[in-house]
Amino acid sequence: MTAYDIIDAKKRGMALSEEQIRFFVRGIADGSVSDVQIAAFCMAVLLRGMTDGECFVLTDAMTRSGEVAPRPNFTGICADKHSTGGVSDSTTLVLVPVLCALGVRCAKYSGRGLGHTGGTLDKLESFKGFNVNLSAEQFERQVEKIGGAVAGQTNSTVPADKRMYAVRDVTATVDSIPLIASSVMSKKLASFADVILLDVKYGDGAFMHSPADAEKLARLMVSIGRKAGRKMCAAVTCMDSPLGDSIGCNAEVREAVAVLKGKKNDLAKLSLFHCEKLASLALGISEAEARARAEESIASGAALKKLAEIVEAQGGDVRAVYDESLLPLAKHCEVIRAPGSGRLKISALALGKACCALGGGRQKEGDEIDHSVAILLKRRAGDPVQEGETVAEVYYNKREEDALASARGAFEIVQTYEPQPLVYSYIGEED
Numbered sequence: 001m002t003a004y005d006i007i008d009a010k011k012r013g014m015a016l017s018e019e020q021i022r023f024f025v026r027g028i029a030d031g032s033v034s035d036v037q038i039a040a041f042c043m044a045v046l047l048r049g050m051t052d053g054e055c056f057v058l059t060d061a062m063t064r065s066g067e068v069a070p071r072p073n074f075t076g077i078c079a080d081k082h083s084t085g086g087v088s089d090s091t092t093l094v095l096v097p098v099l100c101a102l103g104v105r106c107a108k109y110s111g112r113g114l115g116h117t118g119g120t121l122d123k124l125e126s127f128k129g130f131n132v133n134l135s136a137e138q139f140e141r142q143v144e145k146i147g148g149a150v151a152g153q154t155n156s157t158v159p160a161d162k163r164m165y166a167v168r169d170v171t172a173t174v175d176s177i178p179l180i181a182s183s184v185m186s187k188k189l190a191s192f193a194d195v196i197l198l199d200v201k202y203g204d205g206a207f208m209h210s211p212a213d214a215e216k217l218a219r220l221m222v223s224i225g226r227k228a229g230r231k232m233c234a235a236v237t238c239m240d241s242p243l244g245d246s247i248g249c250n251a252e253v254r255e256a257v258a259v260l261k262g263k264k265n266d267l268a269k270l271s272l273f274h275c276e277k278l279a280s281l282a283l284g285i286s287e288a289e290a291r292a293r294a295e296e297s298i299a300s301g302a303a304l305k306k307l308a309e310i311v312e313a314q315g316g317d318v319r320a321v322y323d324e325s326l327l328p329l330a331k332h333c334e335v336i337r338a339p340g341s342g343r344l345k346i347s348a349l350a351l352g353k354a355c356c357a358l359g360g361g362r363q364k365e366g367d368e369i370d371h372s373v374a375i376l377l378k379r380r381a382g383d384p385v386q387e388g389e390t391v392a393e394v395y396y397n398k399r400e401e402d403a404l405a406s407a408r409g410a411f412e413i414v415q416t417y418e419p420q421p422l423v424y425s426y427i428g429e430e431d
C-alpha cells in the first residue's frame with residue numbers, strides 16, 4: 001500500500017478502506033507522508049467527498065494519532081461546547097462559568113483565532129498572566145477542584161490534525177464537510193467530556209455558507225460522537241453578522257463579563273440557549289428548569305464569581321473581572337457612520353478581517369496579537385438608521401487604511417432586511 005495509490009483512489013471517487021485510511025493517517029503522524037501528499041489527499045476528499053463510514057474511520061485514526069485522555073474517575077458529568085468559528089462569539093466565556101455555577105463540570109479545550117474568526121485562548125490571555133497551556137494533569141485537577149478549566153490541547157493531542165490543518169489552511173481545502181467533521185471531532189474525542197454541544201455556524205462569516213450545509217455537517221459530527229459513546233447535541237446558528245456587539249480580545253472579554261452581570265443581547269441569548277441544553281442533558285433536568293437555574297446563576301453573581309475562580313486558578317489577573325480599565329481599548333478611535341438611510345446590513349467576515357488586519361488577530365501563525373484592538377457596534381444588523389449616524393467605533397494603535405476601509409465596507413444600507421433566527425435548527429439527544 002502506498003500514499004500515492006490512496007490519493008489516486010480518492011481522486012477517482014472510490015471509497016477508501018479502513019486499512020487505507022489508517023495507513024495514510026499513520027503516515028501523516030510519523031512524517032512518512034509529505035505535505036504535498038496531504039494537500040493532494042485533502043483536495044481529492046474535498047472534491048470527491050467521503051462516506052459517513054470513511055469519515056468515522058478517519059476521525060478515529062486521527063484521534064488515535066496522539067494521546068487520548070482517559071475519563072478521570074471523579075463524579076459528575078463533564079460538558080464541552082465547540083463552535084466552528086465566528087466573529088464576536090464569546091459564548092465560551094459566558095457558558096463555562098454559568099455551567100460550573102450549576103454544578104456541571106466543564107472540560108473545555110479551546111483554540112486560537114483562525115483566519116478572520118476569534119479564538120477563546122487569545123481572549124482569555126486578555127487577563128494578564130492567564131495560562132492556557134495546562135498539562136493534562138493540571139487540566140484534570142482543575143476540573144475536579146473548581147469545576148472547570150479552559151485550555152489549549154497539548155502538542156501530543158491529535159498531531160495528525162495539526163499537520164493536516166496547517167496544509168488545509170494554505171491549500172483552500174478547509175471547507176470540506178468530512179475534513180471539518182474529522183478535524184473537530186478527533187479533538188473532541190481525544191478529550192474526556194461526556195456531553196458535547198456543537199455550535200455549527202453558517203453565513204457570511206462562517207466556513208459553511210448555507211444552513212443546509214451547516215446542518216449536514218452538524219448531523220455528521222453528532223453521529224460520529226454518538227458512535228464513540230458520547231452524548232451529543234448540536235445547534236445550527238447564523239453568522240452573517242457578528243454575534244455580540246464587540247470584536248477584539250479585550251472588548252469581547254468586557255462584553256462577556258457584562259453578560260455575566262446581566263447584560264441582555266444576542267451573545268447572552270445564545271449563551272443561555274447552549275447552557276439550557278447542556279445543563280438539561282448533564283443534570284437530567286427539564287430545559288425550563290435548566291434555563292431558570294442558569295438565569296439565577298447570573299442574577300445572583302454566582303457565575304461571575306466562577307469566572308473569577310477560573311481566571312485565578314489559571315494565573316490570570318482576576319482584578320480585570322471587576323475593573324474593565326484593566327482591559328483597555330487601543331488609543332485611536334475612528335467612528336463609522338451609516339452610508340445612507342434604511343436598514344443596516346453588517347458583514348461579520350469584513351469586520352473579522354478588519355480586526356485581524358489592525359493587529360487584533362493573526363495574519364500568520366505565531367503573530368503577536370494586539371488585545372486592545374476593537375470594533376464596537378453601536379447599531380445591530382436590521383436596525384433602521386439615518387445617513388451619517390454612528391454605527392460603530394474602531395479602536396486601533398497602528399493605522400492601516402485597507403483595514404479601516406474593510407471595516408467601513410462592512411456596513412451596507414438595504415431597504416428590506418430579512419432577519420435570520422439566532423438558532424436555525426437544533427439537533428437534540430433524541431434526534
Ligand code: URA
Pocket residue numbers: 084085174179180181183184207
Ligand atoms: N475548526 C477545526 O478545528 N477544524 C476545522 O476543520 C474547521 C474548524
